[in-house]
Structure formats: C-alpha cells, structure tokens
Amino acid sequence: MAIRIPKQSGTAFLLKKGDNLKIIDPLGEQVSDMVLFNAQDKRESISSGKTFDFEESILLTTGNTLWSNRSNKMMSIVEDTNGRNDFLLAPCSPETFKIMYDNPAYHPSCFENLYSSLKHFGLLPDDIPTAFNIFMNVEVYPNGKLRVKAPLSKAGDHILFEAKMDLIVGLTACSAEDSNNGTFKPIDYQIFQGSQHPKQG
Numbered sequence: 001m002a003i004r005i006p007k008q009s010g011t012a013f014l015l016k017k018g019d020n021l022k023i024i025d026p027l028g029e030q031v032s033d034m035v036l037f038n039a040q041d042k043r044e045s046i047s048s049g050k051t052f053d054f055e056e057s058i059l060l061t062t063g064n065t066l067w068s069n070r071s072n073k074m075m076s077i078v079e080d081t082n083g084r085n086d087f088l089l090a091p092c093s094p095e096t097f098k099i100m101y102d103n104p105a106y107h108p109s110c111f112e113n114l115y116s117s118l119k120h121f122g123l124l125p126d127d128i129p130t131a132f133n134i135f136m137n138v139e140v141y142p143n144g145k146l147r148v149k150a151p152l153s154k155a156g157d158h159i160l161f162e163a164k165m166d167l168i169v170g171l172t173a174c175s176a177e178d179s180n181n182g183t184f185k186p187i188d189y190q191i192f193q194g195s196q197h198p199k200q201g
C-alpha cells in the first residue's frame with residue numbers, strides 16, 4: 001500500500017539496507033526532493049558532487065548509484081520509468097521564492113518541509129544537502145545556462161531504489177511553481193522490505 005505525501009509537504013522515515021523504496025508521481029508533472037543520511041552516523045549524507053564524480057554523468061537513472069560525502073554507496077536506482085531527474089539544484093527554500101519569484105509572502109518550500117520532518121531524527125536545517133530531485137527536468141545548455149522545465153513524468157511514473165546502507169530518508173512533494181509546471185500535486189511512496197519488491201519485466 002502506497003503512502004501519500006500531500007501537496008507542498010514532506011516526510012522522513014528509516015530505510016534498512018536491502019530495502020526498496022518506490023516513489024510514484026500519481027498525477028504527473030510533480031517533483032519530489034529526496035535527501036539521505038546514514039542512519040548510524042548522520043554526518044554522512046547524500047552528495048551530488050561525489051555522485052557526479054563516480055557516475056561520470058549529471059543525468060542519473062536506472063543503473064546509477066547515489067553516493068555519500070564519504071564516498072560510500074547509499075542507494076542504487078533499480079527502475080526509472082520517467083528517466084529524468086535532477087541533482088544540480090538545492091531544495092526550494094523560503095529565500096528561493098523571495099529571490100527568484102519576487103514573492104515576499106510566506107511560501108511553503110522543500111527546505112522547510114525537509115528540516116521540519118528530519119528534526120525528529122536530530123537533524124538541523126544546516127544539515128540539509130543538495131537533494132536528489134526525482135522527476136525534476138533541468139535543461140543544461142552548452143554555454144552552461146540552466147533552465148527549469150516542466151517535468152516529463154506522466155501519471156503513474158515511478159522510480160525504484162535499493163538501499164545500500166541503513167538510511168534516514170527525507171522526501172517531499174515539491175512546492176515550487178516552476179518545477180511542477182505551475183500546479184502542486186501529491187507524491188506516493190512505498191517501502192518493500194528485503195527483496196520483496198515486484199521487479200517489473
């Protein structure tokens with residue numbers, strides 16, 4: 001049974017080594033930010049730099065591994081029906097909406113949703129690393145310019161991970177207009193213990 005993360009919110013949970021985590025975009029065009037910490041030592045966290053280094057790519061999909069700041073494997077990507085994810089941009093934060101959207105009013109953000117959920121595990125706002133942004137579609141142009149485009153994910157698209165160590169996982173349904181083609185939708189996730197996940201053909 002999948003668990004639903006309501007629109008513009010987040011959650012945090014434990015995942016055991018060998019467990020599988022399936023993240024589903026139930027309605028389409030919705031990004032989910034994911035951060036990872038070693039459950040035994042929270043100073044070890046997911047690292048975009050180490051992942052780009054070892055995977056020799058900024059586009060990560062089936063067959064790729066997500067690495068930690070200590071150069072250990074945290075998760076592997078087992079399935080990815082959409083195939084487009086981002087690992088360049090930091091979670092949207094209150095400042096994102098002030099600086100990029102010229103919006104001085106309160107606005108929900110992945111950063112707030114991540115640190116609010118992760119504080120139950122003793123993590124602080126400054127502990128939040130660059131997230132692996134599932135279903136996020138960031139185009140990189142030859143001159144180095146970046147553009148956030150509408151996600152390519154369709155309703156029901158999913159990504160399946162396998163945990164390579166015991167993990168604390170922070171996960172959101174992203175709150176930024178530009179990342180989600182102007183609308184906010186939920187994200188579903190499902191945990192499969194051990195090797196019980198239904199491998200697709």
Ligand SMILES: [Zn+2]
Nearest residue numbers: 092110174175
């Ligand atoms: Zn966000």
